[in-house]
Amino acid sequence: MPPEPHPDxxxxxxxxxxxxxxxxxxxxxxxxxxxxxxxxxxxxDLLDDGDPxxxxxxxxxxxxxxxVILLGAGGWLGYRTWQxxxxxxxxxxxGTPSRDTLENRVDASGIMSLGNQQILKAPGDVTVEAVLxxxxxxxEPGAVLLRLRDRNLEQExxxxxxxxxxxxxxxxxxxEVLQDRQRTVQRAExxxxxxxxxxxxxxxxxxxxxxxxxxxxxxxxxxRGAEVDLxxxxxxxxxxxxxxxxxxxxxxxxxxxxxxxxxVLNIDVQPGDGVQxxxxxxxxxxxxxxVVLFDLMTLDANKVSVNMPVRVSVIGPNPENYTGRVISxxxxxxxxxxxxxxxxxxxxxxxxxxxxxxxxxxxGGSVSVEVILVQRENALALPSNAIQQEGGxxxxxVVDAEGRAQKRPVTTGLDTLEAVEIVSGLDDTxxxxxxxxxxxxxxxxxTVEATPATPGGRNRPTP
Numbered sequence: 534m535p536p537e538p539h540p541d542x543x544x545x546x547x548x549x550x551x552x553x554x555x556x557x558x559x560x561x562x563x564x565x566x567x568x569x570x571x572x573x574x575x576x577x578d579l580l581d582d583g584d585p586x587x588x589x590x591x592x593x594x595x596x597x598x599x600x601v602i603l604l605g606a607g608g609w610l611g612y613r614t615w616q617x618x619x620x621x622x623x624x625x626x627x628g629t630p631s632r633d634t635l636e637n638r639v640d641a642s643g644i645m646s647l648g649n650q651q652i653l654k655a656p657g658d659v660t661v662e663a664v665l666x667x668x669x670x671x672x673e674p675g676a677v678l679l680r681l682r683d684r685n686l687e688q689e690x691x692x693x694x695x696x697x698x699x700x701x702x703x704x705x706x707x708x709e710v711l712q713d714r715q716r717t718v719q720r721a722e723x724x725x726x727x728x729x730x731x732x733x734x735x736x737x738x739x740x741x742x743x744x745x746x747x748x749x750x751x752x753x754x755x756x757r758g759a760e761v762d763l764x765x766x767x768x769x770x771x772x773x774x775x776x777x778x779x780x781x782x783x784x785x786x787x788x789x790x791x792x793x794x795x796x797v798l799n800i801d802v803q804p805g806d807g808v809q810x811x812x813x814x815x816x817x818x819x820x821x822x823x824v825v826l827f828d829l830m831t832l833d834a835n836k837v838s839v840n841m842p843v844r845v846s847v848i849g850p851n852p853e854n855y856t857g858r859v860i861s862x863x864x865x866x867x868x869x870x871x872x873x874x875x876x877x878x879x880x881x882x883x884x885x886x887x888x889x890x891x892x893x894x895x896x897g898g899s900v901s902v903e904v905i906l907v908q909r910e911n912a913l914a915l916p917s918n919a920i921q922q923e924g925g926x927x928x929x930x931v932v933d934a935e936g937r938a939q940k941r942p943v944t945t946g947l948d949t950l951e952a953v954e955i956v957s958g959l960d961d962t963x964x965x966x967x968x969x970x971x972x973x974x975x976x977x978x979x980t981v982e983a984t985p986a987t988p989g990g991r992n993r994p995t996p
Contacts, residue, residue, distance in 0.1 A: 623979060626968045627932055628986040630915050630959050635947050636908040639833040641883075642848070643902045645894045647798070648822020648886070653789055653815055655808040659683045662787075663804055671820070672791040679802070679814055681787035690780045697773045704766035711763050714756035721749035789814060796820045798896055823887045823894060825857070827902045831866050834881035837904050838862070843885045844903040847894070852901070855894070857887040859904065907947060913959065914952040919967045920945065929959070930966040930975050938966065938979045 659681040666678050728745040731737040795817040802814055825845055829837060841859045846852035866879040885902065887894075894900065920943075921928050931941045943958030959965070967986055969975050 622936065622982040623938075623970055623973045623975070624982045624984055625930075625932075625938075625966045625970060625975075626986055627964050627983040628916075628919075628967045629964060630913045630955055630961055632911050632961065633914045633952065634908065634910045635912045635914055635949050635952055635954050637906045637947065637949055639829065639837060639904040639906060641827045641829055641833070641902045641904070643825040643827025643845075643885075643900050645896050645898050645900055646824050646826055647796070647818025647820060647896050648824055649793065649795075650798070650816065650818035650824075650896065652813055653678070653817065655681065655810055655812045655814055656783060656787065657683055657686065657810045659787055659808050661802045661804050661806045661808060661814075664800060664802065666797050666800070666815075668797050668800055670797045672795055672797065672817075674791055674793050676791045677788050678791055678797070678817075679789040681789065681808075683784065683787055686780060686783055686787075690777070690784060693773060693777045693780055697770065697777060700766060700770045700773055704763065704770055707759065707763040707766045711756070711759040714752065714759040717752040718749065718756050721745070721752040725749050791817065793819060794821075818896060821890060823890045823896075824860070825885045825887075825900060825902055827883055827885065828880040829862075829883055829904075831879050831881060833904075834862065834866070834883070836906055837883065842905045842908075844905070845885070845887060845894070846901050848899055848901050855887050855891050857885045860884050860886045909947045909954055912947065912954045913956075913961065914954055915959075915965060916967055917948070917951070917953055919965055920953050921969070930969060931959075932964040932966065932981055932983055936980055936983070938975045938977065938981050940977055 660683070661679060662682045663680040664678075665680065666672060666676075672678065725742075725745045725748075728737060728742040732739060732742045796819075797815060798818055799816040800814075801816075802808060808814065825843075837859060839859050839862060843857045843859060844854045845857060846854045861884045863882040866881045868877045868879045885904075915929065919929055921930070926942060927945055928940050928942045930938050933939050941958055941963070944956040946954035946956045948954070964983060966975070966981070975981075
């Protein structure tokens, strides 16, 4: 059966068919006749003749549907982003803390030297008569190293010896004069006693007695003069003997001897060479002691003190280290004005002695010196870039058993240029993120892909 027509459709069809648009309306005027539309599909959108609060329900439905769609899309995108982050882990470099020896130190360069190393110099203007040793030769205390000759000094010795003979003859003459004066005094005393007796007996006058007394006084005066002359001669002889001893000592100095058990490091003269006073003859040192002379910048010198440990090595690749101690530090800095540009640098001189002779370090050679200020042995350590600071909190990022990043607070100790001591908060077996990725901030629970650190660093790579 054919479907029945819709009431609205038939009604509208009849209305459109029966009504004459030119017929007069109820008011008697010609024009289109307006009839109210029946209820249709879009009546509420085309005609607003009801309550305003009930208007436009379709538009509200469309807006609400759009909001729901937008919220759903945003949630879906957020979920996909979170899912993608959880699926794609962040690649990080990891390692485990290492047990190591940490230290803060001061680095310097120095010059090797032997203990009590010294340069023996000429005592005056001399000529080298003989060289009795060779370089690197070991010598005992008192061994003659060089024989020197000073002709001026030899002439002084001859003159002093002649003067000594003259003074001795003078002293002998003065002694004879003294004896003669003593005998004269004795005879004068005897005559005066006789004159006293004769005066008492009345055989001579008082004037004669006074004459004998004047002669005695004159003889006594001459005796005292002779005694003074003899004492002066004795003093001159003693003075001359002291001068002789000094000359002989200076001549003895021309025989250069070893002051201690030493090794000859350098000989600067040959037989027949003329050397001026204080000229260099040779260099010796104690082979049982090796010391290092090095300079410190003033800021570093304030950190260094006597008895601090040092490491000494030859400058170069793969050097062998030799241990020692600081034995002295200069009380003042010395400004080095040498070099181009007119610049200067105040430096403090210091000396370190090796614990035992190396036997291979060459005196006069350049060496590297490390003064150890603070040292921690068997310390749990991490590279400095693994330590993080935020809001006054010190922490590291660790990787848990599920491969996620976790923040771990730690307490640090000694901080060096290469590593930091971990006092508490970590174990030797913890996997630590050594270098956080620069383009992806780490968050607790973030999935990471651990890449072991390359071998050769201070920290063991993650197994």
